[in-house]
Amino acid sequence: MxxxxxxxxxxxxxxxxxxxxxxxxxxxxxxxxxxxxxxxxxxxxxxxxxxxxxxxxxxxxxxxxxxxxxxxxxxxxxxxxxxxxxxxxxxxxxxxxxxxxxxxxxxxxxxxSSLFATAAALEAELTLPEVSQTVIITRPEGRTPKPSSEAISKLAEHNATMCIFLGVHMIKEVAEDLKTHYPPKTPVAVVQKASWPDEKVVKGTLENIASRVKESGIEKTAIIVVGNVLGTSHITPSKLYDSGFTHEYRKGTD
Missing domain, CATH: 3.40.1010.10 (Tetrapyrrole methylase, N-terminal domain)
Known part of the structure; x- marks a missing residue:
């Protein structure tokens, strides 16, 4: 058997x-x-x-x-x-x-997924109302090929939250590709070994993240997160818990 x-x-x-x-x-x-x-x-x-x-x-x-x-x-x-x-x-x-x-x-x-452990390490919600409601999961092309339509420079057109696996060793090139459509001041974070005892977090913008990652010594086992969800100073509350919003389980005040 x-x-x-x-x-x-x-x-x-x-x-x-x-x-x-x-x-x-x-x-x-x-x-x-x-x-x-x-x-x-x-x-x-x-x-x-x-x-x-x-x-x-x-x-x-x-x-x-x-x-x-x-x-x-x-x-x-x-x-x-x-x-x-x-x-x-x-x-x-x-x-x-x-x-x-x-x-x-x-x-x-x-x-x-290490992606969600990364978000937890950053104390971040990846889908903030009016900031980004889309998460793009991708990787840069290396020895494993990818369709040309999925190039990071093309995915960057959406300006959504982007989570990049397997790319920290080429962070400089990744940042340049992202800057094709994201503003240079867009916040970026790199988290190495999320949830491990020796977890490491590096934050910056597309302008300086490459140098900061190099200084940190991170070369692998890390995820890159880019998007305005990391840098917004005010969060628009969701409709789900809005006192005036009526849904199946609750009658709103409006």
């Missing part, structure tokens, strides 16, 4: 941000494969002592999938742990494609 593979969102780093459902799977998994270059090893603290644990940082796709096949054929449960939420830059699509072809059962447990 085949076992199954469970893809787990390991959260941004703080073990307490692991979901209850993911924790239950980790406690009972026979095999754990975790992305060791990004996942905090402490997240695996709830694993049973006899579980076989593999760090996928040194493995390629073929090796990972073969391990899944071999272990599930034995009827074992394999927990595949990705950082944050696996649906965002988690590289699960290629693994799922292989599992489907081999008819290996799998499920996905969502996790807390």
């Amino acid at each position: 085949k076992g199954k593979v469970v893809f787990i969102g390991g959260g941004p780093g703080d073990p307490e941000l692991l979901t209850i459902k993911a924790s239950k799977v980790l406690k009972n998994a026979d095999v754990i494969i975790y992305a060791g270059s990004l996942v905090n090893r402490d997240v695996l603290g709830c694993a049973k002592a006899e579980a076989d644990i593999y760090n996928s940082a040194s493995m390629n796709l073929d090796e990972i999938v073969e391990l899944m096949r071999r272990e599930t054929e034995k009827g074992r449960v394999v927990a595949r742990v990705h950082t944050g939420d696996p649906s965002i830059y988690g590289a699960i699509g290629e693994q799922i494609e292989r599992l489907k072809k081999m008819e290996i059962p799998f499920e996905i447990i969502p996790g807390v």
Whole structure:
């Protein structure tokens, strides 16, 4: 009888941000494969002592999938742990494609994205009324290509809140691309290892963020957030809690 593979969102780093459902799977998994270059090893603290644990940082796709096949054929449960939420830059699509072809059962447990841990670190709401109601999640082009229509300089046309993964090592180029449409004084923040004990936050504007990040020593494992939601001095209250606003659950005063 085949076992199954469970893809787990390991959260941004703080073990307490692991979901209850993911924790239950980790406690009972026979095999754990975790992305060791990004996942905090402490997240695996709830694993049973006899579980076989593999760090996928040194493995390629073929090796990972073969391990899944071999272990599930034995009827074992394999927990595949990705950082944050696996649906965002988690590289699960290629693994799922292989599992489907081999008819290996799998499920996905969502996790807390590092994006939301970043917003928490900045004490920010990413969707403020009358400032920005759109969040763009993207990354700069590197060794992984992206459609030309999704170039950061083109996405910047919207002037929405933009959250950029995997780009802090080229922060100078990213800032220049953003300045194609965002004003130079637009606030920017960079958060490294959000929710970890050694979390680091750097704030600035598109004019100076590159130099400030360089001075901080941040070179990887960070998210760039740009937009006026970070710098507004007055927040327009939402309609949801406006005393004069009537909705399904409350009669307003107006």
